[in-house]
Amino acid sequence: MNKDHTHHQNSKNQAEQKVDKIEERLEEKTLHGHTEAMHKDTRHHPPQDEHAEHGGAHHDHHRMMIEDFKKRFWISLALSIPVVVLSPMIQGIVGYTLDVPFSMFISFALSSIIYFYGGWPFLKGLAEEVKKGAPGMMTLIGVAITVAYLYSTAVAFGLEGMDFFWELATLIVIMLLGHWIEMRSVLGASKALELLVSMMPDEAQVIRNGETVTVSVDELRPDDIILIKPGEKVPADGVVTQGESYLNESMLTGESKPVQKKADDKVIGGSINGNGSLQVRVQTTGKDSYLNKVIKLVQDAQKTKSETQRLADKAAKWLTFIALTAGFATLFAWWILAGSTFGFALERMVTVMVISCPHALGLAIPLVVAISTAVSANNGLLIRNRTAFENSRKITTIIFDKTGTLTQGSHEVAQVVVFDKAYTEQELLRLASGIEQNSEHYISQGILRKVKAEGIAIPASTKFNYLPGKGLEGIVEGKDIKVVGPNYIKEFGVQVPESQAEEGVETVVYIMVAQQVAGYITMRDQIRPESAEAIRILKENGIKNLLLTGDNERVAKSVSDKLGMDGYIANVLPHEKQEKVKELQAKGEFVAMTGDGVNDAPALAQADVGIAVGSGTDVAAETADIILVNSNPQDIASLILFGKATYKKMIQNLIWATGYNVIALPLAAGVLYQQGIVVSPAIGAALMSMSTVIVAINAQLLRKQIK
Numbered sequence: 001m002n003k004d005h006t007h008h009q010n011s012k013n014q015a016e017q018k019v020d021k022i023e024e025r026l027e028e029k030t031l032h033g034h035t036e037a038m039h040k041d042t043r044h045h046p047p048q049d050e051h052a053e054h055g056g057a058h059h060d061h062h063r064m065m066i067e068d069f070k071k072r073f074w075i076s077l078a079l080s081i082p083v084v085v086l087s088p089m090i091q092g093i094v095g096y097t098l099d100v101p102f103s104m105f106i107s108f109a110l111s112s113i114i115y116f117y118g119g120w121p122f123l124k125g126l127a128e129e130v131k132k133g134a135p136g137m138m139t140l141i142g143v144a145i146t147v148a149y150l151y152s153t154a155v156a157f158g159l160e161g162m163d164f165f166w167e168l169a170t171l172i173v174i175m176l177l178g179h180w181i182e183m184r185s186v187l188g189a190s191k192a193l194e195l196l197v198s199m200m201p202d203e204a205q206v207i208r209n210g211e212t213v214t215v216s217v218d219e220l221r222p223d224d225i226i227l228i229k230p231g232e233k234v235p236a237d238g239v240v241t242q243g244e245s246y247l248n249e250s251m252l253t254g255e256s257k258p259v260q261k262k263a264d265d266k267v268i269g270g271s272i273n274g275n276g277s278l279q280v281r282v283q284t285t286g287k288d289s290y291l292n293k294v295i296k297l298v299q300d301a302q303k304t305k306s307e308t309q310r311l312a313d314k315a316a317k318w319l320t321f322i323a324l325t326a327g328f329a330t331l332f333a334w335w336i337l338a339g340s341t342f343g344f345a346l347e348r349m350v351t352v353m354v355i356s357c358p359h360a361l362g363l364a365i366p367l368v369v370a371i372s373t374a375v376s377a378n379n380g381l382l383i384r385n386r387t388a389f390e391n392s393r394k395i396t397t398i399i400f401d402k403t404g405t406l407t408q409g410s411h412e413v414a415q416v417v418v419f420d421k422a423y424t425e426q427e428l429l430r431l432a433s434g435i436e437q438n439s440e441h442y443i444s445q446g447i448l449r450k451v452k453a454e455g456i457a458i459p460a461s462t463k464f465n466y467l468p469g470k471g472l473e474g475i476v477e478g479k480d481i482k483v484v485g486p487n488y489i490k491e492f493g494v495q496v497p498e499s500q501a502e503e504g505v506e507t508v509v510y511i512m513v514a515q516q517v518a519g520y521i522t523m524r525d526q527i528r529p530e531s532a533e534a535i536r537i538l539k540e541n542g543i544k545n546l547l548l549t550g551d552n553e554r555v556a557k558s559v560s561d562k563l564g565m566d567g568y569i570a571n572v573l574p575h576e577k578q579e580k581v582k583e584l585q586a587k588g589e590f591v592a593m594t595g596d597g598v599n600d601a602p603a604l605a606q607a608d609v610g611i612a613v614g615s616g617t618d619v620a621a622e623t624a625d626i627i628l629v630n631s632n633p634q635d636i637a638s639l640i641l642f643g644k645a646t647y648k649k650m651i652q653n654l655i656w657a658t659g660y661n662v663i664a665l666p667l668a669a670g671v672l673y674q675q676g677i678v679v680s681p682a683i684g685a686a687l688m689s690m691s692t693v694i695v696a697i698n699a700q701l702l703r704k705q706i707k
Contacts, residue, residue: 066180069121073176076118079110080169087166104163108156111165115149118172121179137316137361141175143323144354151350160343167354174692178366200270200291204235207279217285224282228267230275237289238280240265244468245276246441258442260469274441276468315361315654319661323356330669352668356661363692364653367699372646375703381626381639388609388625390650392643394590395543395609398636399581401595402549402559405613406531406633411442411523413450414506419497420518426456428511428519434461434476435483443509444472446523471509482512489517496520527559534633535563541640544589548572548580548603577603594628594636611636645705653695660691 084090086103100106122145125138145168152163204220205212205227212227217235220226225241228234234247246258249271258274261267267280270291286292327349334345373383383389400406416425423431433451436444437458451458461481464474470491471484482488489496489510496517499508506522538545547560547568556570569580577593581603584591593600593607604610604624612624628635670678 069176069180072118072121073173073180076114076169076173076176079114079118080166080173083107083110083114083169084166087163089162090166104156107163107165108153111149111152111168114169114172115145118176119145119149122172122175135317135320136313140316140320140323140356140361141171143320144356145172147327147350147353151346159346161347164350164354171354174363178363181363181366181370201233201235205229220282220285222282222285226280226282228273228278228280230273230277232273234267234269234271234273234280236269236280236282237284238267238282240267240278241281242279243277245278246274248272248274262469275466315658319356319361319658322661322665323353326356326665326669327353334670348668348670352665355664355668361654361657363699364657364695365650367696368646368649368653368702371699371702372642372649375705376639376642379635379638379642381628381635381642383626385610385625389639389643390647391590392592392609392626392640393647395592395640397544397546397584397589398538398592398594399546399548399577399584399603399607400565400633401577401593401600402525402547402556405594405596406547406559406563407525407527411446411507412526413446414522414524414526416519416521417499418519420513420516423513423518425519426454428521429454430456430459431476431479431481431513432483432509432511432521434459435464435472435474435481437461438464438474439466439472443507443523447509447521480512480514482510482515484510484512486510525555527562528633530632530634532563534636535565537634537637538640539564541637543640546580548577575602578606581606592636594633595624611639642705645702649699649702649705652698656691656694656698 086098086100086107091097119142122138122141126142126146129135129139148164148168148171151159151161152165152168155161155163156165200217202217203214204217206215206220207213207225207227220236226235226238228245230245240261240263242263244260244262247261247267248258249268261278266283267278268291269285269289330352331345331349334340334348335342338345369386372389373386376383376389413429416428418425418428429447429451432447433456436447438444438461448458459476461474461476464472466472467482467484467488470488471482473480473482473484475481486508488494494510494512494517496510499520506524509521509523511518511520535545544566547556547563547565549556549559549568549570550572553570556568559565560568572580577595577600581591581593585606585608590609591607592609592611593603594611594613595601595604596613600612604612609626610624612627626639628639666672667677672678
C-alpha cells in the first residue's frame with residue numbers, strides 16, 4: 001500500500017470535536033475594544049511577542065472594558081429613573097404633577113453622578129479625539145452631555161430656564177447601552193497566535209548518551225536527536241535519522257493525505273506522527289521554525305490590515321461641527337442681533353446643541369450589528385470582524401482552500417473494481433474489512449465507513465500483520481488476505497490488470513486472495529455536495545472563484561473542473577497563498593479567502609474578508625473574520641447577500657437617526673420664530689424619541705433578510 005496503515009492521531013478529527021464548542025468559546029471572547037479609547041480594532045494591534053503573551057493580557061483588558069460598560073449602564077439607568085420622573089418637562093408631557101421637596105437639587109445630585117460616572121468614557125473619548133484633531137462620536141456625545149449638564153446646573157442654582165437633566169441622563173444611558181451592545185456583538189480579540197503556538201508540544205524526548213531524557217521544547221537545540229513516539233506531535237523541525245512512519249501534516253501544509261517519512265526526510269514541528277517511531281535530528285527551533293514563520297505571517301498580515309472608519313463616526317464628526325456652529329450662531333443671533341435676553345438665547349443654544357446629538361445615532365449601528373450577528377449565528381455564520389462583514393458586499397474574488405472546504409477532508413471509497421469474477425464488489429469489501437478493522441489508518445477508516453454504509457457484516461481475522469510502507473495482511477475465514485498498495489505490487493512483481501484509477505487523484509488499494517489480485521478499491525477526498533451550487537451562485541453574482549491547495553496538480557484540476565471554477569493553483573505553500581491574495585489585491589480585487597487549516601491562516605488574515613469553515617482548526621477560525629459553523633460553502637453566498645442587506649440597514653438607520661436634524665435644528669434655532677413656530681425642548685425630545693423608535697423597528701426588519 002502506498003500509504004502506511006498506521007495508527008495516527010488525526011488532528012482534523014480533534015478540531016471537529018472542538019468545533020461544537022466554538023460558538024460558546026467565541027461568545028466568551030466578545031471583547032472588541034471601542035471608543036477612540038475603544039474604536040480601535042484589536043486585529044490591528046496583535047500580540048508583539050512570538051508566544052502572544054501580550055495578546056492574553058489584551059484579551060483580559062477588553063473583557064474588563066465590557067464589564068465596565070455594563071456596570072456603568074446599569075448604575076446610570078437606575079439613577080436616571082428618578083431624574084426622569086422628577087423632570088418638570090416630562091411631567092408636562094405625560095400630564096402628571098409630582099411635588100417633591102428640593103426636587104431640582106435631587107435631580108442635580110443624581111445627574112452629577114450620571115454625568116461624571118456614566119459619562120466618563122465619553123468625556124475621556126472627547127479629550128482623546130480633540131487631542132488627535134479627529135472629532136467623532138465621542139466628541140458629539142461629550143459636547144452634548146457637557147452643555148446639558150452645565151446649563152441645567154446653572155438653572156438649578158438660579159438661572160431662569162428649564163433644565164435638561166432628564167435629557168442628560170437618558171442620553172448617557174442610551175449611549176452606554178449602544179456601546180455595550182456593540183462591544184458584545186463584535187466577536188473579539190484574535191487568539192490566533194496563541195492557538196498556533198499551542199500546536200507545539202511542551203516537552204520532547206531527547207536521546208543523550210544512549211538514554212531518553214524528557215526536556216522542555218524551549219531547551220531543544222539544533223543537532224539534538226529527538227525520539228517521536230506513535231501518536232505524538234513533532235516538537236521541532238528536523239530530519240529523520242532513523243525509523244519510518246506517516247505524518248499528518250494537513251493542518252500545516254494543506255496536504256490531505258498523511259505523508260510518508262523515512263531516513264533523510266524533513267519533518268515539520270506541529271505535525272502528528274502515525275504508528276511508527278522516528279528519531280529526528282533537530283534543524284530549527286523557536287523563531288526559525290516553520291510554524292513560527294507561519295505565526296509571523298499571520299502577525300504581519302494583521303498589522304497591515306486596513307482600517308475602515310465607522311459610518312457612525314463620520315456622521316458624528318459632521319454633526320459635531322454642525323452642533324457647535326449652529327449652537328453658537330443661535331446664541332449670537334438671539335442675544336446680539338435680536339436683542340433677546342441672555343437666558344432665552346442660551347436656552348435656544350442648548351436646545352440646538354443637545355438635539356444635535358440624537359439618541360438614535362447611538363443605536364443606529366449597534367442595533368444592526370447586534371441583530372445581524374445573532375441572525376447570522378442562527379444561520380451558520382459567526383461574525384468576528386464586523387468591518388469585514390460589512391465589506392463582504394464588495395467581494396469580487398473568492399479564493400477557496402480545497403481540503404475540508406470544498407471537499408470533506410476525509411478519504412472515502414470511490415469505486416470497487418473486481419478482477420476475479422469469483423468475487424463480487426461486496427465480497428471484496430467484506431474480506432478487506434476483516435483486515436482493515438485492525439488499523440486506524442485513514443484508508444482503513446474509509447473502507448470501514450463504506451462497509452458500514454453497505455450493511456456488510458465484518459468477519460473476524462487472525463494472524464494480522466502490518467507490512468511497513470506496503471499494507472496489511474492476515475487470515476479471514478481461512479483465506480490468506482492482503483490489502484496492499486502499489487509499493488507492495490512493485491516490490492514483489494505482482495501481475496495486475498491495468499488500473500482505471502485516476503493517477504494522483506485517487507489512492508489505490510489492492511485486494512489479494514491467496515497471493516492473487518482479486519480486485520482493487522480506490523479512495524478519494526469527496527467533494528462536498530453543496531460546493532457546486534455555491535460556485536454557481538457566486539458566478540451568478542459576478543464573483544470570480546479560484547482554488548488554492550497544497551495538494552498536487554491532478555487533484556486540484558480534478559476538483560476545479562468538476563465544480564466549474566475559474567481556475568486553480570496547486571502545490572501551494574502557506575506564504576504562497578498569502579502572496580496570491582496580495583497579488584489579487586494589487587490588481588484591485590476585493591478578495592475573500594476561505595480555509596480551515598493552519599496553512600490558510602496567513603492568507604485568511606491578509607484577505608479583505610477571511611472566511612473559515614467551522615469543521616477546521618481553531619487557528620483558522622480565530623484568524624478569520626467570519627466562520628461558517630456548518631462548513632457549508634453555500635453559506636458564503638448567504639454571507640454576501642446578508643452583508644449587503646446589513647449595510648443597507650445601517651445607511652437607512654443613519655439617515656433616520658440624523659435626518660430629523662434637517663428640520664429640528666433650524667426650528668430649534670428659531671428661524672420661524674416670527675411665524676410662531678419654534679421647537680421647544682419638549683418637542684425636540686419627542687422628535688428624538690420618534691427617531692429612536694424608527695431606528696429600532698428598522699433594525700428588527702433585518703431578521704427577514706436571510707433565509
